[in-house]
Amino acid sequence: MFRTRWHRITVFTIACALALCACGVQPTDSSENTMASQATAETASYQPVTITNYDFTGKEVQHTYTQVPQRVVAVYQGSIETMIALGLEDHVIASYGLDNEVKPEWQEGFAAMHYQETVFAPDKETITLLQPDMILSWGSLFGDTMLGDVSAWNEKGVATYMNSNTRPGGYPRTLENEYTDILNLGRIFAVEDRAQALVEEMQAEIARTEEAVQGKETVRVAVVEPMGDSISNYGANTLAGDMVTQLGGELANPDGNEMSKEDLLACDPDVIFVVYMAYSGDDPESVMASQKAVITEDPALASLSAVQNDRVYLVMLGDIYAAGPRTIDGIQTLAAGMYPELSK
Template sequence: MKKIVSIILAVFVMFGINGCSNNTKTESKTQINVENSDKQSLHYPVTITTYNYAKQPVKVTFEKSPERVVAVYQNSIETLLALGLGDKIIAASGLDHDVKDEYKNAFSKLKYYEKAPTKEEVIGLQPDFILSWYSLFGAKRLGDVDFWHERGIKTYMSQNSGVIKPNTLQNEYDDILNMGKIFNVEDKANEIVNTMKQEIEKSKEFVKGKEKVKTVILEVEKDGVYRIYGEDSIGGDIAKEVGADLVAKSNGKIGNEDLIKLNPDVIFTVYYGKEIDRDSALKSIQENPALSSVSAIKKKRVNPIMLSEVYSSGIRTLDGIKTISKGLYPELYGNN
């Protein structure tokens, strides 16, 4: 009898010990999940200021990271890819240039629309977030943001896409940082913005005590007519920040005679898509006999610059800073 009791007690003890062990493991796993959940819940809700089509500020609150994003135009797509959020994009459209090489693999996995999806197509995609330029939310396109907000779909307009004047570097920084907040990737967003600021500081330090370089940023509209990117543009803001003398200060149009009078030492000519390719943007300045007396042409200091580096530039703001700094101060960058 004693032997039987001993066996029963041994079995009971064995199952009791294992039961405690399993409970301990379950509690441990539950605790880890709760900790991860807490990290997310501590970040959200996040409230961001965006705009409606009347250019009025609108507060949008995110309870969690968006999962189904429609991203239209260069900066929208590339900013999300740079932040490692390609898996969130369900539809992309509106590129003026191929995406940067480092994002091509991630971009190849996206559904890309050659023409921006219609309002009906976007509704069918069931997004929870739309990221784009001001122009996309016009009545003839996706419609104003209220339509989407009433359906639980958040929106964000790039600030330099026609919403806020003047266009500034700070607006680009803020857009990237806002994406960091919305998607809970603030460390990466801060890293991108800080790299841009460091590039600005590098040029600022280099030009201390030196004579300012006279420069113009323009886009060739037709022979002898140029659209100026002045102080109120991103390109103009970059040029000022890195110490250049932006001699064409106001946005608007000028002709050959005006450009000759300004006589810049350096010209940046904007190109984009199929409308103005890189070569034609250069040739229309360099090979224009009416401009042969201009200092920048005589010294062969005419530089092509992408539209996406000087308009609603997103992560290409860094490229814009480098392009303008290299054009102004080639000795700063050596042979790079």
């Protein structure tokens, strides 16, 4: 489910932006001196870390970090927000690709991320000019015509890390993958305590909910995203599906990526979560209302139990897809809809 916004940017705008943005994010002499001092201090006690990640084909690749990366390029929402959540914004020399506003508690960190508004995702020529020592992004961008090949970057001494739930090849997307990414980045940047705290918060929310619903009737859940004339279904191999299962729910339709209205009626879930995506510049309330109405206002779907019982809820895509530190928000949103009695 690769989502880009190329249609929002004209070719002329891209050409101009790529020519200018590399220069615009170069650190000043003062910031270079600060980064150099910080790197020296961090390297003095740094123990080499070997991390397993992936290339554009989904193949496992290993990279050994001998020092904390100081010139990171972060592309996409989860990449940007993970760096902020771990307190690593001062290691980022350029960032791109926000679909949604950064959460209020991360705004201060975001201000230091050298965010480039004119280009959603840069190409490898732009990245090369930035001289990074690490590129953090999604699997769909690590192609030769985009950010560039993982092996080629690694051979130049530039580390790459893709969110594990965007690994190409149809691999299951799981909560465990999100935990692993956060913990790996904690090891790479020597902030293991911060990373562990984020993961433990997510795990504790799952455990608390599981304990609270023991002995209760299993809730049947569908997580769907209306997309024009079709409905995309988040099944067992998706992060949202794994969240539902780990929270003690049952997926009403665990198979398949797409369903018809007839399919939705046939599985008749107790609860339906409708996925929405409010792009920067859009009116979030309008987007949410119109997306939910596709399910709740369609006469053909009026007989659904979830519609009749007013159990159709919204969930933001960024909270249940390659979510990074927003994983906790996805867990909490799904738990609240599945078990509203727990929040009373």
